[in-house]
Amino acid sequence: xxxxxxxxxxxxxxxxxxxxxxxxxxxxxxxxxxxxxxxxxxxxxxxxxxxxxxxxxxxxxxxxxxxxxxxxxxxxxxxxxxxxxxxxxxxxxxxxxxxxxxxxxxxxxxxxxxxxxxxxxxxxxxxxxxxxxxxxxxxxxxxxxxxxxxxxxxxxxxxxxxxxxxxxxxxxxxxxxxxxxxxxxxxxxxxxxxxx
Ligand SMILES: [Zn+2]
Numbered sequence: 001x002x003x004x005x006x007x008x009x010x011x012x013x014x015x016x017x018x019x020x021x022x023x024x025x026x027x028x029x030x031x032x033x034x035x036x037x038x039x040x041x042x043x044x045x046x047x048x049x050x051x052x053x054x055x056x057x058x059x060x061x062x063x064x065x066x067x068x069x070x071x072x073x074x075x076x077x078x079x080x081x082x083x084x085x086x087x088x089x090x091x092x093x094x095x096x097x098x099x100x101x102x103x104x105x106x107x108x109x110x111x112x113x114x115x116x117x118x119x120x121x122x123x124x125x126x127x128x129x130x131x132x133x134x135x136x137x138x139x140x141x142x143x144x145x146x147x148x149x150x151x152x153x154x155x156x157x158x159x160x161x162x163x164x165x166x167x168x169x170x171x172x173x174x175x176x177x178x179x180x181x182x183x184x185x186x187x188x189x190x191x192x193x194x195x196x
Contacts, residue, residue: 001026002087003069003195006165007095008158010102010151011180012187016095017071019188024195029063031072053078061086077164091195092169094162095187097180099155106146110139123183 001024007013014030021028035041035051038059044051053076060073064086074080083089108121114137119126126133169175176194180187 001090001195002066004074004083004089004092004169005069005071005095006092006162007180008097008102008155010105011095011097012184013071013095015184016093016188016191017069020191020195021069023192024069026067026069027065028069029071029073031060031063031070034063035059035072053082057082074165075161077168080165080168089169089174092172092175093191093194094166094175094177095180096177099152101181102155103146103148103151106151112137112139 003020003024003026005013005017005020017028017030020026035045035056040055041051041059044055056073056079064083066087068087070083074083105120105123108123110119110121111117112119112132112135115132115135117132117134118124119132119139126139130139131137132139166175176191178187178190178194182190
């Protein structure tokens with residue numbers, strides 16, 4: 001089984017990918033990490049330049065093996081067509097979250113000053129109030145101001161970017177829209193109910 005997960009920053013798709021990977025015994029391929037480690041790729045991004053799809057394909061191709069959940073790839077229609085030739089995708093999960101939800105999440109986000117673990121007062125609180133689950137340090141609220149306009153721009157750009165992708169997978173009949181505004185537990189339950 002092969003899965004593609006789509007969703008903007010703040011949708012929690014990284015967390016969901018790990019959970020899905022564990023449950024269905026899949027490899028979680030977080031492509032951002034792979035791309036960032038590639039020197040040729042970084043040459044483009046360091047200069048703020050667009051990375052050619054051909055380079056993206058060259059980097060990603062060796063990783064495209066069965067029983068995988070792809071997180072961060074494909075990002076556009078051309079990439080989806082490339083992927084289609086390499087792997088049969090069974091499910092495309094789109095974690096749909098609104099701008100307001102993302103903003104609220106950022107506002108209620110807290111980070112461990114010691115180990116950098118991230119929590120959310122509302123949706124993903126630590127087991128003991130005010131203490132990090134991992135290292136037991138006391139948790140402080142993030143004080144950095146949230147640039148609301150930047151958050152909105154990022155989400156708008158993302159939605160524009162993947163619009164064609166959603167259309168393509170919808171036609172293929174493998175697109176599942178997931179309500180990402182719920183709690184992590186509810187969202188993952190909804191995801192599991194789609195994968196049969
Ligand atoms: Zn910690």
